[in-house]
Every structure is written in structure tokens, then in C-alpha cells.
Amino acid sequence: SQTIHQWPATLVQPVGSPLSLECTVEGTSNPNLYWYRQAAGRGLQLLFYSVGIGQISSEVPQNLSASRPQDRQFILSSKKLLLSDSGFYLCAWSPSGGLEQYFGPGTRLTVT
Amino acid sequence: ILNVEQSPQSLHVQEGDSTNFTCSFPSSNFYALHWYRWETAKSPEALFVMTLNGDEKKKGRISATLNTKEGYSYLYIKGSQPEDSATYLCAPILTGGGNKLTFGTGTQLKVEL
Numbered sequence: 305s306q307t308i309h310q311w312p313a314t315l316v317q318p319v320g321s322p323l324s325l326e327c328t329v330e331g332t333s334n335p336n337l338y339w340y341r342q343a344a345g346r347g348l349q350l351l352f353y354s355v356g357i358g359q360i361s362s363e364v365p366q367n368l369s370a371s372r373p374q375d376r377q378f379i380l381s382s383k384k385l386l387l388s389d390s391g392f393y394l395c396a397w398s399p400s401g402g403l404e405q406y407f408g409p410g411t412r413l414t415v416t
Numbered sequence: 417i418l419n420v421e422q423s424p425q426s427l428h429v430q431e432g433d434s435t436n437f438t439c440s441f442p443s444s445n446f447y448a449l450h451w452y453r454w455e456t457a458k459s460p461e462a463l464f465v466m467t468l469n470g471d472e473k474k475k476g477r478i479s480a481t482l483n484t485k486e487g488y489s490y491l492y493i494k495g496s497q498p499e500d501s502a503t504y505l506c507a508p509i510l511t512g513g514g515n516k517l518t519f520g521t522g523t524q525l526k527v528e529l
Contacts, residue, residue: 336515347521348460348505353514363516394459398515403448403467405517407459 306331310395310408317415323368323382325411327395330376335397337378338405339370343391354378355400390415418442422506422520429496429527436492437523439506443487450517451480451491452505460505463491496527 307330317323329335339351350363352370360370367386371379378395395408421440429435441449448467452460464473469484477494493500503524507517 338516340519348519350516350518353516355514361514403450403465403509403515404462405450405515406462409459 306397306406308395308397308406308408310393310411312411313409314412315414317385317413319387319415320384323380323385323389323413325380325393325395325413327378327380327408328376329397332376332397332399334375334400336400337372338396338398339378339380340394340396340407341391342394343388348394352380385415387415389413418508418510418518420506420508420518420520422504422523424523425521426524427526429525431497431527431529433496433527434492434494435496435525436490437504437525439489439491439508439520441487441489441506441508441520442510443485445510445512446484446487446508447511448509449482449489450507450509451489452507453502454505454522455502463504491523493525496525498527498529501526 309328336355338353340348341351342348354360354372357372368382393411396405398405423438450465451463453463454460464480466482471482473480480491482489503522505519505522507519
């Protein structure tokens with residue numbers, strides 16, 4: 305069966321510090337991968353998605369970037385965090401060509 | 417930007433009540449609609465994926481209908497229980513959208529004893 309992992313579960317970082325959140329999927333190959341964020345008082349918003357290694361599409365202009373160095377690994381990064389980067393970050397995967405999307409446990413990021 | 421609206425924004429019901437929520441989305445270029453259930457501190461749980469106009473899906477006490485021509489979906493919960501308390505999210509996918517979900521802001525349901 306497939307599983308999706310995210311870490312860390314919670315993170316408190318000062319403004320201006322770098323960020324790296326990691327997501328890995330097990331039990332499948334060539335998945336589509338997604339990063340979502342829920343900021344305080346707002347809905348769940350798609351940030352990035354990837355259909356293959358090194359292929360990243362950005363949905364909204366922002367202070368963040370994403371990379372996919374391996375087939376089942378998706379990384380969300382920032383060189384310098386802003387207060388507005390605080391939120392709940394969710395990674396998700398879907399089978400290539402499939403409709404279902406499955407979410408990871410999430411990371412609560414607080415930028416102070 | 418895809419406009420997805422969910423109503424009501426929040427709902428308080430008593431245990432045993434039946435309830436329903438609405439998801440409205442643009443009807444043009446529709447491909448599929450997802451419903452998710454999201455509890456605090458957990459990851460969203462997939463409830464339904466719907467694609468056909470007039471489709472109706474059921475999972476236990478929860479069911480959903482889809483009208484792609486007018487651009488709406490209803491989610492029904494029969495005999496609400498406290499464990500149904502969660503935020504219910506809908507997310508349509510458009511043709512050519514690459515399976516990208518655009519979520520509504522959700523309906524927050526609280527079921528009280």
C-alpha cells in the first residue's frame with residue numbers, strides 16, 4: 305500500500321531564516337506531487353505541483369520554491385522566511401493519470 | 417482563478433440532525449469534483465470523486481450529488497454524530513487542469529450532543 309510522509313510535524317523559525325520541508329511517498333512510482341498551504345483564516349491553496357523529476361509548476365508567486373530531486377521526494381524551500389509564510393503545509397500525491405489525491409500529515413510552520 | 421464557493425461557512429447541529437452543504441463552481445470546462453473531510457490536526461480525508469452530471473455517491477451516512485450543468489454539488493449527512501464534526505471541503509478539477517485541485521474555503525460542521 306502507498307504511504308506519504310512529511311517532516312517535520314511542527315516548526316518554529318525566525319523571520320529571515322531558511323526553510324526546508326520534505327515529503328516522500330512510498331509504494332508507488334511516478335506519482336504527481338503537490339504542495340498546499342493553509343494560511344490563518346484562509347482556505348487550502350495549491351502552491352506547487354510536479355509531474356516528474358525536475359518538473360515543477362508554481363501556482364502563485366511567493367517566497368517559496370519546490371524541488372523534486374527523486375521520483376518520490378518533494379521538497380519545499382525558502383531562502384528567507386517571511387511572517388506571511390506561517391501556515392499549515394500539506395503534501396499530496398496522486399497516481400499519474402488518476403483523479404484521487406492523498407494527503408500527508410502536514411507541517412505546522414510558525415514564523416516569528 | 418477558479419471561483420469555488422461553499423455554504424454555509426459554518427454549521428452547528430444537534431446529534432441526530434440531518435444536514436447538507438453546498439459547493440458552487442464554474443460549470444464550463446468541468447472535469448471532476450472532490451469532496452474531502454478535514455479534522456483539526458489531521459490530513460484531509462477523501463470522501464468522494466465525482467465526474468458525471470447527476471452522479472450520486474454514498475459512503476455510510478454521507479452522500480453527495482453533482483450537477484455539472486449548473487455548477488453545484490450537495491453533500492448530505494444523515495443523522496449527524498459528534499464524530500462528523502470537521503471541515504468539509506470541495507475541490508473541482510477543470511479539463512486541461514492537470515489534476516490540480518482548487519479548494520473552496522470549506523464548511524465547518526460541529527455536531528453537539
